Amino acid sequence: MSKLKIRVDQDKCQGHARCKSLAPELFELDEYGNAHEVGDGTVPAGLEDKAWLAQSNCPEIAIEVTEE
Amino acid sequence: MSDSPSASYLPEHPPVTDWVHDFDHTDPVWTDDPFPIWETLRAASPVVHTERFLGCYMPTTYQAVKEIAYDTEHFSSRRVIVRDVRPEISARAPPITSDPPEHKPAKQVLLPPFTPDAMKRLEPRVRAICNELIDEFIADGHCDAAARYTKHIPVRAIAHMLGIPEKDGDLFIKWIHQILELGIKSEEEMMNGVREMTGYFKAHLEQRKLAPGEDLISELLRSKGPGGQPLTDEHVLGSLRLLLIAGIDTTWSAIGSSLWHLARTPADRERLIAEPALIPTAIEEFLRAYSPVTMAREVMKETTISGCPVKAGNMVLLSFPAANRDPAMFPDADKVVIDRKENRHAAFGLGIHRCVGSNLARMEMQVAIEEWLKRIPDFRLDPAGKVTWSEGTVRGPRQLPVLFGKNA
Numbered sequence: 001m002s003k004l005k006i007r008v009d010q011d012k013c014q015g016h017a018r019c020k021s022l023a024p025e026l027f028e029l030d031e032y033g034n035a036h037e038v039g040d041g042t043v044p045a046g047l048e049d050k051a052w053l054a055q056s057n058c059p060e061i062a063i064e065v066t067e068e
Numbered sequence: 069m070s071d072s073p074s075a076s077y078l079p080e081h082p083p084v085t086d087w088v089h090d091f092d093h094t095d096p097v098w099t100d101d102p103f104p105i106w107e108t109l110r111a112a113s114p115v116v117h118t119e120r121f122l123g124c125y126m127p128t129t130y131q132a133v134k135e136i137a138y139d140t141e142h143f144s145s146r147r148v149i150v151r152d153v154r155p156e157i158s159a160r161a162p163p164i165t166s167d168p169p170e171h172k173p174a175k176q177v178l179l180p181p182f183t184p185d186a187m188k189r190l191e192p193r194v195r196a197i198c199n200e201l202i203d204e205f206i207a208d209g210h211c212d213a214a215a216r217y218t219k220h221i222p223v224r225a226i227a228h229m230l231g232i233p234e235k236d237g238d239l240f241i242k243w244i245h246q247i248l249e250l251g252i253k254s255e256e257e258m259m260n261g262v263r264e265m266t267g268y269f270k271a272h273l274e275q276r277k278l279a280p281g282e283d284l285i286s287e288l289l290r291s292k293g294p295g296g297q298p299l300t301d302e303h304v305l306g307s308l309r310l311l312l313i314a315g316i317d318t319t320w321s322a323i324g325s326s327l328w329h330l331a332r333t334p335a336d337r338e339r340l341i342a343e344p345a346l347i348p349t350a351i352e353e354f355l356r357a358y359s360p361v362t363m364a365r366e367v368m369k370e371t372t373i374s375g376c377p378v379k380a381g382n383m384v385l386l387s388f389p390a391a392n393r394d395p396a397m398f399p400d401a402d403k404v405v406i407d408r409k410e411n412r413h414a415a416f417g418l419g420i421h422r423c424v425g426s427n428l429a430r431m432e433m434q435v436a437i438e439e440w441l442k443r444i445p446d447f448r449l450d451p452a453g454k455v456t457w458s459e460g461t462v463r464g465p466r467q468l469p470v471l472f473g474k475n476a
Contacts, residue, residue, distance in 0.1 A: 014422040017184055021348065032179040033427065056410040057352075059418055 002067040004043040004051050008035045012062035019054035019063060026051055035062075080253075081120065088112040092120050093150070093362065093385060094252055099459045103402065106390040114374035121150050123382040125367070126390075130398075130414070132374040133391035136365060136384060137418040140168050143365035143384060145421060149461055150364045150383045151252045161310035162303060164421065171420055173294035178307060178424045181229070181284055187431040190229065194432055197224045197234075198439040206443060209475040210450060213331075214324050214468040221436050222319040225428070226311060231283025232272060239268065244317050252460050262309070269308045273301060284311075311425070318360050319429045321464020322415075323436045325358035326351070328465050329404060330437075331449045336406050341445050344438065350406035351433050356413035357404045359389035360464050363417065388414045389463065447472035 006026060008019070015033040019026070025047055027035045043051045043065075055063040084095045087105050092098065098105055109116050110128040117125050127133045136143050144167050146157055160166075163174035180186070201220055205211040223237035243261040251258030272285055280286040288304045299307075330337045340347055365384040372378065392413045395401040416423035423429070449455065453469025 014419065015179065016416065016422060017427060018352075020184065029183060029185075031183070032176060033183040053409065057412060059412045059414055059416075061412070 004048050005066050005068055006037045006041045006043060006051050006055070007064045007066075008037055009062045009064065010034070010036075012060045014060050014062075016059050018057045018059070022057055023047065023050035023054040026054065088116055089118070090120065091116060091118045091126060091385075093126075093387075094460050096459075099457050099463075102389070102463070103393060106387070106393055110390070110394065113376060115376035115378065117382070121152060121383055122154055124150055124385055125373075125378055125382055126385040126387060127373060128387075128390055128394075129374065129396060130391040130394040131396070132376075133386060133388060133414065134418050135373050136386060137414075137421070139371070140171075140420065142367060142369045142371040142378070144368050145171075145365060147366050147383065148364050149248070149252065150385050153255055154383075155255060161306045161313065163307075163424070164310050164314060165306075168420070174303070174307075175420070175424065177288065177291050177293070177299065178311075181287060182424055182427055184427045184431075187427045190225065190428070191431055191435060193228050194221065194225050194435045195439060197221055197228075198436055199443075202439065202443050206473065209473040210469070210471050212453070212467055213327050213470050214320075214465045217440070218324040218327065218436065218465075218468070219320050221323060221432055222316045222429075225432055226315050229284045230272075230308070230311070231276075231281055231285060236268075239264075240312055240316060244313060247313055248317060248461050249459055265309060265312065266305055269305055270301075273304060314423070315425050315428065317458065317462050317464070319425075319432050321360035321458065321462050322355060322358070322429060323433055324465040324468055325360065325463075326354040326433060326437055327440065327470070328449075328455065328468055329354060329358065330441075331447055331468075331470050333404070334448075336404070337441070337445070337447075339406065340437070341441055344441075346407060347434055347437060348430075349408070351430060351437065352411050352413065353404055353406050353408045354433070355415040356392045356398065356408070356411055358463075359392050359413070359415040360462050361415070361417075361423075362387045362389060362461055362463070363421070364461075388417060444472045446476040448476065 013034050017033055019035050020029050026038055028038055029035055051065055055065045081092055084090055084092050087108055114129045114132040115125050115127050127136055146165055148164055163171050166174050201217050205216050223240050224234040227234045227237055243265045246257045246261030276286045276289055293299050340350055363386040365386055367378055367380050367382045370379050393401045416426040447470045450469035450471045455465050456467040458464055458466050
């Protein structure tokens with residue numbers, strides 16, 4: 001199975017924090033509440049569904065999921 | 069609610085007969101059940117217009133709402149309520165009434181106190197508030213859930229954050245009613261509300277300067293603006309006005325609509341009691357289907373939205389609630405699906421004006437529904453009572469008579 005990678009577009013993120021709520025292992029929030037991918041954005045095995053769930057609930061369409 | 073008899077009202081609005089060309093979001097038909105109206109408007113055009121309110125557009129699709137929310141060049145936030153009058157701009161409430169470039173620094177000051185982590189620290193107090201309220205009526209077997217429960221939760225939570233007495237909540241509720249509801253048609257009511265609120269907060273500001281604490285007012289007084297200078301008193305007062313106006317009847321409405329839905333839908337109630345882990349997902353769906361907040365913009369320069377020409381000098385009724393019911397964006401948009409998986413709803417806005425209190429609102433909604441369901445798992449609307457809805461900018465139940473316990 002291919003590996004997933006996530007990235008939060010900082011120009012688009014407005015801090016709704018939906019991703020952090022749905023996939024806390026994959027996202028972290030800064031002091032303003034804006035989201036960033038954890039580490040280099042590589043999605044650990046078993047968390048793929050959560051990555052897609054976060055992506056599909058972001059109101060600003062700020063999360064990119066790519067398959068490597 | 070106290071309606072001051074001295075208030076000078078503008079003439080009442082004539083009833084609407086042609087929604088597509090003459091819409092009015094203060095019409096009683098809209099207040100009672102706006103959803104079929106939005107369908108009619110959406111079927112007619114992505115952007116409709118009315119001559120009321122000195123000229124006002126309404127985007128009817130998710131796409132058109134999004135285009136306007138993202139376009140701060142043609143659409144200003146300096147007026148955020150569609151009203152009968154457009155007096156000189158006064159009593160700003162940054163950042164909600166700010167445009168770029170002033171918007172970002174004003175917003176950044178308010179963001180840290182409202183992160184999800186900050187809300188976790190407030191959560192135990194909110195849980196206690198909910199239980200204190202339920203204690204007062206649970207033995208009765210009936211209550212008006214809007215007047216006895218949903219109304220008081222956000223007021224007390226905000227008061228707690230600001231370090232002001234929770235019992236002052238009734239004052240806040242009065243000012244908000246004057247500003248958000250009566251103010252649409254009466255300049256005098258709005259200015260009275262703003263003046264009293266500003267005077268109240270000025271006194272607290274002076275107190276905090278002498279004896280700073282850990283509350284949000286003290287924190288705002290300590291924070292620095294973009295140039296490293298402390299915020300002016302006027303800026304802090306504006307932000308406090310915003311927190312009160314935006315943070316109270318919005319969440320009161322959202323909790324109320326959620327309870328209204330659950331009172332009428334035993335299957336959803338039973339499922340959330342059996343699967344409490346689903347409550348956050350259900351809350352997102354309640355936010356989508358019963359979004360309380362409609363915002364406004366003012367057209368500054370002529371442009372085109374979803375192919376429709378939009379002219380300067382008009383207001384825009386920016387209906388996030390209507391966007392969230394657009395079937396082009398949400399399958400089964402008119403159904404409440406409490407386990408909806410994909411839900412990019414815009415209840416807290418889109419773009420730079422995303423509600424600064426969204427994490428607070430979500431926490432309050434979740435805690436309020438959890439605590440209610442724990443203690444009052446079985447309840448229904450009281451057939452002898454009447455559910456009433458607020459008018460205008462924020463939509464939610466203002467009377468919500470329910471039966472439970474021995475009457476369930």
